[in-house]
Amino acid sequence: EIVLTQSPGTLSLSPGERATLSCRASQSVSSSYLAWYQQKPGQAPRLLIYGASSRATGIPDRFSGSGSGTDFTLTISRLEPEDFAVYYCQQYGSSSTFGQGTKLEIK
């Protein structure tokens, strides 16, 4: 099973700042199988990024994804108040796993 490790566990930033979230895989993952989701309290996860770097429909361009192999990054260029949430990376090969999540909180 591929293990995804996200860092940091919690990220404290202010609106307007840049956020960089990391997702490291225990073995190489095809970029085609790497996605990022945002989850707010009491809500289902929402797709942000698929194929490691493609934004889902309706996702603002302040969100971007990058990376390959075992290291992937989600960047939020300028934080808006509605961006404070938990973010998960996911890989999907023959089975699927999620990272443990990064909580983005207001500083």
Added chain:
Amino acid sequence: QVQLVQSGAEVKKPGASVKVSCKASGYTFTGYYMHWVRQAPGQGLEWMGWINPNSGGTNYAQKFQGRVTMTRDTSISTAYMELSRLRSDDTAVYYCAREYNWNYVYWFDPWGQGTLVTVSS
């Protein structure tokens, strides 16, 4: 619009079974795999497996092998996840999510609203 609507919250005793439904609308139900993911209180997301609504074929995460059964009823565009021999640590919100793929790129979208299953004596 594409939508997944799940059944309501359940309270079960240890050792019992629970069956959660996920009704799809807005797309061809048999054209896309359906996945189930759970989230224990305050915890992360845990993938449970998928069902191919067209063939009924399934693939379960090893952790749930022998306890989970995923089925579907194509006549009403509904997928089901049944978990047996429930334990207290099965208390979680259970989500269905449609797999979408395009040009061999895969992702889950949309997700159902979630169903809280509470296991308590």
